[in-house]
Amino acid sequence: MTTVLDRYFEIVNSADNGHAALEDLRDIFAENVLLMHSGEMVQGRELAVAFHQDQAAKWQESKHQWTASVDAANSITGKWTQAGLDLQGNGCSGIGHVSVSLDSDGLIAHLHLSLTGGSDQARVLIAKHLEVWMIPDAAERAKAMEGVYTEDIKLMEPEDVIAGRDVINDYISVVQRKAPPLSARLVSHFQNKEFIHWSWDFGFPGNKRALGSEVLHLKGDLIERVVIFSADSDVFTEGTR
Structure with a gap:
């Protein structure tokens, strides 16, 4: 059929x-x-x-x-x-x-x-990284995070640093509740040894848009650090503090 x-x-x-x-x-x-x-x-x-x-x-x-x-x-x-x-x-x-x-x-x-x-392992890892932020169930998300991030993962936003899988998992729940993206597009990505640089374009409610990029620092096959660069950080962190 x-x-x-x-x-x-x-x-x-x-x-x-x-x-x-x-x-x-x-x-x-x-x-x-x-x-x-x-x-x-x-x-x-x-x-x-x-x-x-x-x-x-x-x-x-x-x-x-x-x-x-x-x-x-x-x-x-x-x-x-x-x-x-x-x-x-x-x-x-x-x-x-x-x-x-x-x-x-x-x-x-x-x-x-x-x-x-x-064949493009950097692109695969970016996909898994983004997928984690879209999983609505915290327990399911925690399991997925084990295959993407190190236990001591650091998320370095322009205004704050969030460390640890459990803490970041809780933060994702807040983001999904208060500042959920309506669209997420990958613009470009490049890898240099244990570093991946990728650019993104996110859309949010109220016709808001955030452009930026991230550097992912790898430890083996996992992400050890996420460094976020964006002039629009207030759009995707609004209401999450």
């Missing part, structure tokens, strides 16, 4: 023949669809289509393979892989999990693709 998730990946794969093919995503996305993709997040059909067009523009060619399993009437889960060539002709790949929730019309209301592995 062909599912709407199968149709989604078929449309995404057709992007090699021109990004106009991605316009067909409008036929399967609900108007207010929530898209969570490799740590990034946007809401709304038009933004979700534009997001996929931006993603396709980063590849010379790529193909997805996937599995899809209908768990309930309005829920589909599976696994996905992507492989191809980037704009410089280098081979790239990624793997992850996918889950879909449908609305009463059978359209995709929530699409979540997690990135769990791939």
